[in-house]
Amino acid sequence: MTQTTSGRRALVTGGLGGMGVAICDELTRLGMEVVITARTADSAARAQHECHVIDFTDPAATEEFANRAAEMSLDVLINNAGINRIAPFAEIDAQDFQTIQNVNLLAPMLLCRAVLGHMSKSDWGRIVNVTSVFGEVSRSKRASYSASKFGLVGLTKSLAAEVARDGILVNCVAPGIIDTDLTRAILGPDGMAAITGEIPVGRLGRPDEVASLVGFLASDANSYISGQSIIIDGGFVSV
Numbered sequence: 001m002t003q004t005t006s007g008r009r010a011l012v013t014g015g016l017g018g019m020g021v022a023i024c025d026e027l028t029r030l031g032m033e034v035v036i037t038a039r040t041a042d043s044a045a046r047a048q049h050e051c052h053v054i055d056f057t058d059p060a061a062t063e064e065f066a067n068r069a070a071e072m073s074l075d076v077l078i079n080n081a082g083i084n085r086i087a088p089f090a091e092i093d094a095q096d097f098q099t100i101q102n103v104n105l106l107a108p109m110l111l112c113r114a115v116l117g118h119m120s121k122s123d124w125g126r127i128v129n130v131t132s133v134f135g136e137v138s139r140s141k142r143a144s145y146s147a148s149k150f151g152l153v154g155l156t157k158s159l160a161a162e163v164a165r166d167g168i169l170v171n172c173v174a175p176g177i178i179d180t181d182l183t184r185a186i187l188g189p190d191g192m193a194a195i196t197g198e199i200p201v202g203r204l205g206r207p208d209e210v211a212s213l214v215g216f217l218a219s220d221a222n223s224y225i226s227g228q229s230i231i232i233d234g235g236f237v238s239v
Contacts, residue, residue: 005219006031011074013037013056013111014081016047018180019130022207023078024049026215032076037065039081056081056107057099066110074115075122076218079108079152080130086141097144104148109155112170116163125168126218129156130210131229133176133237149174153229160227169226171217176233179204200235 010027014020015036024034028049037054038044044051054065083103085096108129119125134142135149153172160170177183177195183204187195196203213232216222231237 005076008032008075009035009073010076010078010218011035011037011069011072011111011115012078012080013107015049015051016043017080018182019175019178019207019210020080022211023080023214026208026211027076027078027218030215030219032218035072035074037081056103057083059102059106062102062107062110066114069111070114070117073118075119075125077111077115077125077127078130078214078218079111079128081107082130082132082148084142084145087144088141089143092144097147100144100148101151104145105151105155108152112155112159116166116168119168120163120166123167125163125166126222127156127159127168127170128214128217129153129170129172130214131156131172131174133174133231133233135172136174136229136231137237156229157227164226169217169222171222171225171227172229173210173214173217174229174231174233175205175210176231176236177204178210179206198236198239199233200239203234205232205234 010032012020012024015024016038027034035050037052039055041053044053056062083100112127129152131149131152134146135153138146156170156172210232
């Protein structure tokens with residue numbers, strides 16, 4: 001079966017990040033009309049798609065945007081926007097913790113809820129929540145991030161069970177360490193070399209590899225996969 005999903009309308013949050021751009025390119029290749037979000041007007045100015053400026057750290061603004069998204073006739077939703085702040089558990093700031101949940105968990109929930117009406121009427125919909133390997137396993141200093149991503153996996157599984165009979169398939173994609181500008185800035189050359197040594201395939205993942213998996217799950221080619229969290233990490237969590 002071809003992966004082409006021509007004419008579908010898709011929303012990709014965080015569509016200007018490294019993985020976001022690759023996902024948008026893949027969905028466009030599949031024939032979808034792509035709409036994205038960006039956090040600031042300055043970043044939105046370089047968008048190649050219809051772009052809505054929204055700060056997901058603000059729950060009220062997120063809910064307002066979700067109400068607008070409900071009127072966009074969206075067939076596909078890719079919850080890709082996310083943030084991460086690392087801290088020792090004893091030093092976690094409560095506001096930082098809540099901010100991470102707002103972006104990584106509350107915003108996807110509100111947007112999932114918003115798109116269900118149109119998808120149910122169409123008897124077709126695809127939702128892909130981009131999580132992380134740290135929503136499957138965790139490491140020290142990642143409690144806030146892992147809490148949000150483990151939560152998003154649970155949300156996905158529950159929603160998938162509820163809406164599958166309406167033709168709506170809901171899944172997670174859990175990337176490992178992906179070679180983006182942000183990853184390089186956070187890790188630096190030494191960190192990049194060290195983390196590469198922990199990955200069985202011997203390299204970081206590419207954004208286009210993640211995008212190909214997201215595109216498949218969001219397309220007509222996916223007709224029977226739902227409620228899954230699919231890890232794409234070169235074997236990172238297997239060792």
